[in-house]
Amino acid sequence: MIDPATEQAADRSSDGKSAVPEMALPRPTIRKMRWPYPLIWIVPIVAAVALAIYLHDHSKDDGPTIRILFKDAGGLQTDETVVKYRGVEVGKVSSIRLSDDHHYAVVEVHLRRPAASIATAGALFWIVRPEISVGNIAGLGTLVTGPYIQALPGTGPADLEFTGLEKPPLVPDDQGLWLVLHIDHVQNLQPDSPIFYRGVRVGTVEEVQLAPDSTHVNVHTVIWGRYAPLVHRRTQFWRISGADVKGGVFTGIEVKLDSLQALLTGGIAFATPETDAGPVATEADQFTVHDQPKSEWLSWSPSIAINPASGDRAPRKNPSKEAHSAFDSVMGKK
Amino acid sequence: MRRPNYGSLHLTAAFSLAALLLYIPANILPILHLDKLGVSSDNTVWSGCVALFHDNQWGIAIIVFLASILIPLVKLLGLFFLVTTTAMQSRWARKTRTWIYKTIEIIGRWAMLDVFVMAILVSLVKLHLLANVIPGKGLFAFCAVVVFTLLASAAFDPQLIWNDEEE
Numbered sequence: 417m418i419d420p421a422t423e424q425a426a427d428r429s430s431d432g433k434s435a436v437p438e439m440a441l442p443r444p445t446i447r448k449m450r451w452p453y454p455l456i457w458i459v460p461i462v463a464a465v466a467l468a469i470y471l472h473d474h475s476k477d478d479g480p481t482i483r484i485l486f487k488d489a490g491g492l493q494t495d496e497t498v499v500k501y502r503g504v505e506v507g508k509v510s511s512i513r514l515s516d517d518h519h520y521a522v523v524e525v526h527l528r529r530p531a532a533s534i535a536t537a538g539a540l541f542w543i544v545r546p547e548i549s550v551g552n553i554a555g556l557g558t559l560v561t562g563p564y565i566q567a568l569p570g571t572g573p574a575d576l577e578f579t580g581l582e583k584p585p586l587v588p589d590d591q592g593l594w595l596v597l598h599i600d601h602v603q604n605l606q607p608d609s610p611i612f613y614r615g616v617r618v619g620t621v622e623e624v625q626l627a628p629d630s631t632h633v634n635v636h637t638v639i640w641g642r643y644a645p646l647v648h649r650r651t652q653f654w655r656i657s658g659a660d661v662k663g664g665v666f667t668g669i670e671v672k673l674d675s676l677q678a679l680l681t682g683g684i685a686f687a688t689p690e691t692d693a694g695p696v697a698t699e700a701d702q703f704t705v706h707d708q709p710k711s712e713w714l715s716w717s718p719s720i721a722i723n724p725a726s727g728d729r730a731p732r733k734n735p736s737k738e739a740h741s742a743f744d745s746v747m748g749k750k
Numbered sequence: 751m752r753r754p755n756y757g758s759l760h761l762t763a764a765f766s767l768a769a770l771l772l773y774i775p776a777n778i779l780p781i782l783h784l785d786k787l788g789v790s791s792d793n794t795v796w797s798g799c800v801a802l803f804h805d806n807q808w809g810i811a812i813i814v815f816l817a818s819i820l821i822p823l824v825k826l827l828g829l830f831f832l833v834t835t836t837a838m839q840s841r842w843a844r845k846t847r848t849w850i851y852k853t854i855e856i857i858g859r860w861a862m863l864d865v866f867v868m869a870i871l872v873s874l875v876k877l878h879l880l881a882n883v884i885p886g887k888g889l890f891a892f893c894a895v896v897v898f899t900l901l902a903s904a905a906f907d908p909q910l911i912w913n914d915e916e917e
Contacts, residue, residue: 454760456760456761456765457760457764459764459765459768459898460764460765462768463768463771463894464771466771466772466775466891467771470775470778470891471774471775471778474775474778474779496791
């Protein structure tokens, strides 16, 4: 069997032979050497395919660059500081400079493409630094790694300019009940002081501020979403100092410790009456914190259903199936 | 006088084209992923040069830049130029082209030194156990560029510059 190409080439060479006298003998050798070489062009073709794949991968990971204004960008480093959301790295700081009016540090962040949707109006950014205070140690890992920027996506349209927060936003993604409690004197109450119900921590003091008319102090607190139903309109709040020392001639000295943290940071406890408690409290309700509980408050024990914990809302019958459906709903969204 | 190797044109053109194509990812993509105490960084050849420069190691920075960015590119473009002009059987500036070929052969020895630098760096960092070094995607492209450049310049037959196929 003769290959048509070979045949054609043979024809050509015989034509050449007929035109030129006997001397053109080396030509068939050249032809024979030539045929495998075009195969080598597979190499650049493979290289081109590899290039296409590389560039596709690269562009897939390449998101927008956003700008965040911080009052203080101390500790942030170009190309090293990362932006995280739910513990996942979603971007990296690409440049840090001073704003034109010198009021802000302008931090440019290069987001990864899959995380581009974080940059939407209303998104919050703050810098996580090691924080050690009485009753609270946070961000210890950043002692070694340096600070990172924590992101919380917004819900609005895409945006590229943001103003960073000075400190973490108060209770992100938790449907807590915000209350303003009035108190005469803060004593040792401070942000992060606990709020107790029957000795269980159910909330946190977020901010302590003097009232606008300076007649009292407003203690901004959040009762965590799970425990919000515990607070009714007639709920009574009182201060706990952590330690309660009573002395008597016949009883000796009695020391009562509520909580070690409360000993250091103070705290607030509350109780809700069994009868005539009023409707469930809303954020508009005002409460006063008393210095001492009345003895009957301590015996109140109403039956109030609290919200299930967000972690185990589902019945625990078939956890694996539950996990799968959660996985599907997350992955399916894409 | 031996007969020039016509197949070498195909080889050189194909290898240098492949190397030129892969030169792009080799320089865009990180060749080294460094994990140091939880801080990770992706390093390209260019960012390495910039880092050295900022570190006032400008002598080394220039050498790395020449050896791994500029000279490989010049070498590949030169080879590709030679091979295309030869394939077109151009009679133009044959002396200059021969000179180009010789220059490429000489400066080409300085190309891609930083693969050795990388080998040293990796072993060094691994020893320290403080940082974790992972080769990036770009490193494979980078190595491919090295190999293809070697093959391309080895395959080129300078005699072809002077060859007239149909005499």
